Amino acid sequence: MLELLGLPPEASAHAAEIDRVIVLLHWLMAVLAAGWGAFFLYTLVRFRRGANPVARREGITAGWSTYVEAAVVLSEVVILVFFSIPAYSARVTGFPNAMEATEVRVVAEQFAWNVHYPGADRTFGRTDIRLVSSENPIGLDRKDPAAADDVVSVNQFNIPLGRPVIVHLTSKDVIHSFGLPQMRVKQDAIPGMVHDLWFTPTRTGDWEIVCSQLCGLGHYRMRGFYSVQAPEAFTAWLREAATP
Amino acid sequence: MELEIPYTVEERPDTGLTNARLAIWLFLASEVMLFGSLFSAYVLLRSGSEFWPRQADYVNIPLATLNTIVLITSSVTIVMAWASLKLQQFRSYRLYMGLTVLAGLGFLILKGVEYGQKFEHHYYPATNNFLGMYFVLTGLHIAHVIGGLVVNLYLLGPGARMWKTAPAQFTGRVEAAGLYWHFVDLVWIFLFPVLYLL
Amino acid sequence: MPTFFRRYIFSLDHKVIGVQYALTSLVFLLFGFTLMLLMRWQLAYPGQPLPFIGGLFGVANAPGGVMLPEFYNQLGAMHGTVMVFLGVVPLAVGGFGNYVMPLQIGASDMAFPKLNMASYWLYFLGGVTMLASFVLPGGAANSGWTAYPPLSYFATIGQTVWLGGMLFLILSSLLGSVNFITTIVQLRAPGLTWFRLPFFVWGQLVTAFLLLLAFPALQAAALLQAMDRIFGTSFFMPSGLVYGGKVVAGAGGGNPLLWQHLFWFLAHPEVYVLILPAMGIVVEIMTANTRKPIWGYRLMVGSAIFLGFMSFLVWAHHMFLTGMGTSISTFFQTTTMIISIPSVIILSALFLSLYGGSIRFNTPMLFALAFLPMFGIGGLTGLPLGLASSDIALHDTYYVIGHFHYVVAPGTIFALFAGVYYWYPKVTGRLMNETLGKIHFAGSFVFINGIFMPMFIQGLAGMNRRLYDGGAQYAHVKDVLHWNTFMSWSAWGLGLFQLFFIVNVFLSLRTGKPAGSNPWQATTLDWAATSSPPLAHGNFASAPVVHRGPYDYSVPGTREDFIPQHVEHADGEAR
Ligand code: HEA
Ligand code: HEA
Ligand code: CUA
Numbered sequence A: 001m002l003e004l005l006g007l008p009p010e011a012s013a014h015a016a017e018i019d020r021v022i023v024l025l026h027w028l029m030a031v032l033a034a035g036w037g038a039f040f041l042y043t044l045v046r047f048r049r050g051a052n053p054v055a056r057r058e059g060i061t062a063g064w065s066t067y068v069e070a071a072v073v074l075s076e077v078v079i080l081v082f083f084s085i086p087a088y089s090a091r092v093t094g095f096p097n098a099m100e101a102t103e104v105r106v107v108a109e110q111f112a113w114n115v116h117y118p119g120a121d122r123t124f125g126r127t128d129i130r131l132v133s134s135e136n137p138i139g140l141d142r143k144d145p146a147a148a149d150d151v152v153s154v155n156q157f158n159i160p161l162g163r164p165v166i167v168h169l170t171s172k173d174v175i176h177s178f179g180l181p182q183m184r185v186k187q188d189a190i191p192g193m194v195h196d197l198w199f200t201p202t203r204t205g206d207w208e209i210v211c212s213q214l215c216g217l218g219h220y221r222m223r224g225f226y227s228v229q230a231p232e233a234f235t236a237w238l239r240e241a242a243t244p
Numbered sequence B: 001m002e003l004e005i006p007y008t009v010e011e012r013p014d015t016g017l018t019n020a021r022l023a024i025w026l027f028l029a030s031e032v033m034l035f036g037s038l039f040s041a042y043v044l045l046r047s048g049s050e051f052w053p054r055q056a057d058y059v060n061i062p063l064a065t066l067n068t069i070v071l072i073t074s075s076v077t078i079v080m081a082w083a084s085l086k087l088q089q090f091r092s093y094r095l096y097m098g099l100t101v102l103a104g105l106g107f108l109i110l111k112g113v114e115y116g117q118k119f120e121h122h123y124y125p126a127t128n129n130f131l132g133m134y135f136v137l138t139g140l141h142i143a144h145v146i147g148g149l150v151v152n153l154y155l156l157g158p159g160a161r162m163w164k165t166a167p168a169q170f171t172g173r174v175e176a177a178g179l180y181w182h183f184v185d186l187v188w189i190f191l192f193p194v195l196y197l198l
Numbered sequence C: 001m002p003t004f005f006r007r008y009i010f011s012l013d014h015k016v017i018g019v020q021y022a023l024t025s026l027v028f029l030l031f032g033f034t035l036m037l038l039m040r041w042q043l044a045y046p047g048q049p050l051p052f053i054g055g056l057f058g059v060a061n062a063p064g065g066v067m068l069p070e071f072y073n074q075l076g077a078m079h080g081t082v083m084v085f086l087g088v089v090p091l092a093v094g095g096f097g098n099y100v101m102p103l104q105i106g107a108s109d110m111a112f113p114k115l116n117m118a119s120y121w122l123y124f125l126g127g128v129t130m131l132a133s134f135v136l137p138g139g140a141a142n143s144g145w146t147a148y149p150p151l152s153y154f155a156t157i158g159q160t161v162w163l164g165g166m167l168f169l170i171l172s173s174l175l176g177s178v179n180f181i182t183t184i185v186q187l188r189a190p191g192l193t194w195f196r197l198p199f200f201v202w203g204q205l206v207t208a209f210l211l212l213l214a215f216p217a218l219q220a221a222a223l224l225q226a227m228d229r230i231f232g233t234s235f236f237m238p239s240g241l242v243y244g245g246k247v248v249a250g251a252g253g254g255n256p257l258l259w260q261h262l263f264w265f266l267a268h269p270e271v272y273v274l275i276l277p278a279m280g281i282v283v284e285i286m287t288a289n290t291r292k293p294i295w296g297y298r299l300m301v302g303s304a305i306f307l308g309f310m311s312f313l314v315w316a317h318h319m320f321l322t323g324m325g326t327s328i329s330t331f332f333q334t335t336t337m338i339i340s341i342p343s344v345i346i347l348s349a350l351f352l353s354l355y356g357g358s359i360r361f362n363t364p365m366l367f368a369l370a371f372l373p374m375f376g377i378g379g380l381t382g383l384p385l386g387l388a389s390s391d392i393a394l395h396d397t398y399y400v401i402g403h404f405h406y407v408v409a410p411g412t413i414f415a416l417f418a419g420v421y422y423w424y425p426k427v428t429g430r431l432m433n434e435t436l437g438k439i440h441f442a443g444s445f446v447f448i449n450g451i452f453m454p455m456f457i458q459g460l461a462g463m464n465r466r467l468y469d470g471g472a473q474y475a476h477v478k479d480v481l482h483w484n485t486f487m488s489w490s491a492w493g494l495g496l497f498q499l500f501f502i503v504n505v506f507l508s509l510r511t512g513k514p515a516g517s518n519p520w521q522a523t524t525l526d527w528a529a530t531s532s533p534p535l536a537h538g539n540f541a542s543a544p545v546v547h548r549g550p551y552d553y554s555v556p557g558t559r560e561d562f563i564p565q566h567v568e569h570a571d572g573e574a575r
């Protein structure tokens, strides 16, 4: 079923959990559609006027449909309780320890993704909207000592393989949505709020950040890139990016 | 060729309702949802904001208290007006309905004074979200008061001719207007503590 | 004699008002569809000039015939708005509800004819307002039909006009729903008890309650957004925004999610407003054309009522990705699964109803039958969206677009087509042409699936909705991109086959077979009123009295295979 559905490749630790919900539901859907579809076609042929000139008023009297409905309810409950709720809860709670994770801020704007790395000191420098300019898209205060080693990259999001990533997500102007299809990550970036999300990449590769919320005329081209790199490559990239 | 619609005057036996009475209740249910949505918006904005202005700094509590009294009085008088019709006392109906209208006008005048004070201090809807909600909620309420006033004036003046031709239907109309007026009153009784006292 | 104006323009007769609604909303449906046909060009052939008509839209929208992203976004927002608020709901409720419901309950008119007229004209005003917004500087609203702030805050003047249009439409539907409920409760014919109501009437009743109680939330929201846009308040505007390189002035402190809550508090019930009248139409047509009653009538009525209640408790399933915690998301996932149950029951009951029938395949029946699997597909694909975990992958992809179009287009629109074919003889006294009707059905069925089925493939692959270039930029969807042309050609094919419908509607006025009062030999009271010449104001020659349930078809022992509701005792019927 999974191949049939043609989802993007799974490249994060939790992707399989989400896909499992999708697959289970599509099985349920397939069974229901096939079953009722067959019943439907059968009745159309068997009870067409030509074959059955006089209708039987009481119609079907067998009670199996009640069991079918009960089975649907049961399947939904199982998928909901044992698969979906745990999978979603793990996304919004159960954050890893920040010391063991790669932490970044992502600030969306029309029509770009600004990625802010805290650098070696693991502390984000102060930001202030009054400092925002075209060279300084997130308004980072370079005078703040914590900002000295911060890295800000635009539309390029690098992350190391195998370590949890924590993203603090917000937006400068309108609502965007931070979508990493291969990670099974999607989260609205809402101005005035910061939302945290986390995931653990399990495959290296170069993919795209997809803006998934209508954000204006450039919504369609609000594309960023993200690369899952081997840890050494990532460290090297970060070091290079931090040297002015 | 006006068509006879049943149950405009007499009640339908199995539902115990006239059309107008059912309709006004339905309309009020929808109004409850409207003001309910705005109240929820107010609560969400207030609880979600980092600093909410001290409401008492902006509002005139004594004036609003007076207004509350005026409006509650008018609710009483409109009941008296309806009761008078039930007792076939048309003249006291006129008196009480007249008082209701006066009270409604009084409310508007006091409210106008209050708005004037706000503008004098350069308090506008855009000043902050408290004032924004204040103007939206009271403004919508004022619109409802005006609507009610127009209806009540009509029932006092030209509409009252119906008392001669169709007294039962006329009483029904006054009843519906009264229900609406109580609702407007009730909204204010919510607004008053929320906007002025909390 | 009433004047021309009283009779056809400012009529108080629910039947004339129903026809006014129906014609106006059909024109809007066609208009909404046309907007989509333009968009599908851009999706299939991004950046290429529109053939033939590209020059018509002016340099502000389509310089050199190439549609700009601004224009695409206007078309998208207005397609959604027009289809939902000006097309489907006015046709299903204002059109069919107005015309058929009073007849089915044996009433001489709506409870408040003047209010009814006012509803129609408010709707008309709202529609004109929406249309007019296209010629404003900056064009029509372009922030999606969902109008999320802050995007809608920064949008052009068209957004303000959109809000104004919505206020008219909301007012119209509030008056209408008060009128509908009062009519159904108060004006039922003697003997027409609650469980003798045709299912269509139940559908309209629940719908009217949804409109009555859900729309005020959008009314409040529209008012607040209008305040933000006109008076500079910040209800939906947080502090510290930087837009276009500049810090946004204003008090700030607002919350963009507040809008979403208010909007979806309406818009989720609204989707059941789109489906319940359609189900009602389908039931009427199915019973008449299977010659047997519906299976589990009371169960279906109960499900419809339950559906109505629950639809107020699921709205935030449209907002799973706005940063919801575990408990809230658990609540909304659970309610969403619960609300799917009554739909499953209703649909199963419809399938079961076919069993034992004597099925006539006329045009209305074909459309009604097609409704079943199409709604089934649309409903089933709602399930992965209803679970917060799978919605992470599917939210805002074409999977969502596929899901709801299956419910509203081959679902509701087909039911509406069925209704037009079915009640046309009641309105005009003539049947529509069957050959043209069957061609219309076959073409529509094939092509509409050609549009919407590939959306699931694209959506699962991660292709997003609301993309001006149809996803051409993105590498991860390049394997499913080729479907865009297929879908667009299907859409144009669908458009072509609508010509058979339009021709049929007008042609049958003159050449249709005279229908008599009860061409389908149906049991409900609408068929007890004489058809041709069209009914006078007042409907029934003498007030009908009801003696039986709605679907007394094929009662054993009787000579005819149907007994109308107003017949006290039929030949051969057991006492
Ligand atoms: C008439 C309209 C309609 C109807 C009836 C529904 C019905 C349902 N919808 Fe849908 N929905 C919309 C219209 C509708 N929806 C619209 C317009 C949107 C998008 C708005 C936007 O963002 O622009 C939307 C979006 C939407 C979302 C948000 C997705 C997202 O943005 O990420 C969700 C999530 O929960 C959802 C869920 C559901 C569910 C669980 C049902 C359930 O009620 C369905 C229950 C039905 C069944 C379960 C079918 C049972 C079938 C059988 C028993 C047999 C089948 C047989 C055969 C196939 C032969 N819908
Ligand atoms: C009821 C609602 C409804 C209906 C019926 C439809 C019908 C159709 N929709 Fe629509 N659609 C929406 C509601 C609806 N849509 C919404 C809410 C959105 C989201 C907007 C947003 O992003 O904000 C959307 C978005 C949307 C998109 C996505 C655009 C994007 O994300 O960029 C697409 C893409 O193909 C699409 C296509 C179609 C097509 C091909 C039809 C066809 O099925 C249309 C078929 C129509 C007909 C067949 C009508 C025929 C009418 C007649 C024949 C009248 C005859 C007249 C007389 C007799 C006088 N729609
Ligand atoms: Cu940013 Cu869409």
Ligand SMILES: [Cu+2]
Pocket (backbone or CB within 6 Å): C267, C268, C271, C314, C315, C317, C318
């Ligand atoms: Cu919904």
